[in-house]
Amino acid sequence: MARYVFLDRDGTLVRDPGYVHRISDYELLDGVADGLRRLQAAGYGLAIVTNQSGIGRGLFTEADFHAFQKHLIADLERQGVRIEATFYCPHAPEADCACRKPRPGLFEQAAKHLGADLPQCWMIGDSARDAEAAAGLQGAVWIGGAGKALPAGCLSASDFAQAAERIVETTASRVGTREG
Numbered sequence: 001m002a003r004y005v006f007l008d009r010d011g012t013l014v015r016d017p018g019y020v021h022r023i024s025d026y027e028l029l030d031g032v033a034d035g036l037r038r039l040q041a042a043g044y045g046l047a048i049v050t051n052q053s054g055i056g057r058g059l060f061t062e063a064d065f066h067a068f069q070k071h072l073i074a075d076l077e078r079q080g081v082r083i084e085a086t087f088y089c090p091h092a093p094e095a096d097c098a099c100r101k102p103r104p105g106l107f108e109q110a111a112k113h114l115g116a117d118l119p120q121c122w123m124i125g126d127s128a129r130d131a132e133a134a135a136g137l138q139g140a141v142w143i144g145g146a147g148k149a150l151p152a153g154c155l156s157a158s159d160f161a162q163a164a165e166r167i168v169e170t171t172a173s174r175v176g177t178r179e180g
């Protein structure tokens with residue numbers, strides 16, 4: 001698989017009360033499972049790309065993160081969705097690392113470990129950081145981005161299902177054009 005849709009996690013796949021990390025707070029957002037199945041059916045691999053500065057800030061541990069992640073992936077699997085990999089930045093902003101979105105480090109890891117062809121890939125997220133981080137990809141969809149300053153190649157959507165639909169439609173319409 002070379003074509004991936006990279007997924008922000010908090011506020012995009014799951015409800016985010018802020019630094020979400022407890023399984024008791026786990027709540028998959030509406031339309032996410034449907035949207036992910038739609039992307040899979042269109043031939044995209046799926047991987048999570050997430051900033052987890054709560055680890056670097058000492059708010060929760062790396063083990064907490066992995067436990068939550070395992071819970072999410074198992075829940076999606078039961079709904080017919082396969083997440084191939086998770087790439088995360090555990091650093092606090094002060095660490096000035098190369099992997100915290102909007103920097104492209106996590107996408108570079110995905111290219112290396114999954115063989116993702118970044119110019120064919122997309123990002124779905126709920127923040128300006130996600131939209132900016134996707135500069136080296138084919139495009140991004142910013143959930144809740146309507147009316148905001150969208151970077152080049154970035155679309156907006158009102159929810160996850162619509163974000164998935166926009167990627168599938170855009171990809172289909174480009175087949176056979178100069179970009180096809």
Ligand SMILES: [Mg+2]
Nearest residue numbers: 008010011126
């Ligand atoms: Mg988010």
Ligand SMILES: [Zn+2]
Nearest residue numbers: 089091097099
């Ligand atoms: Zn980092």
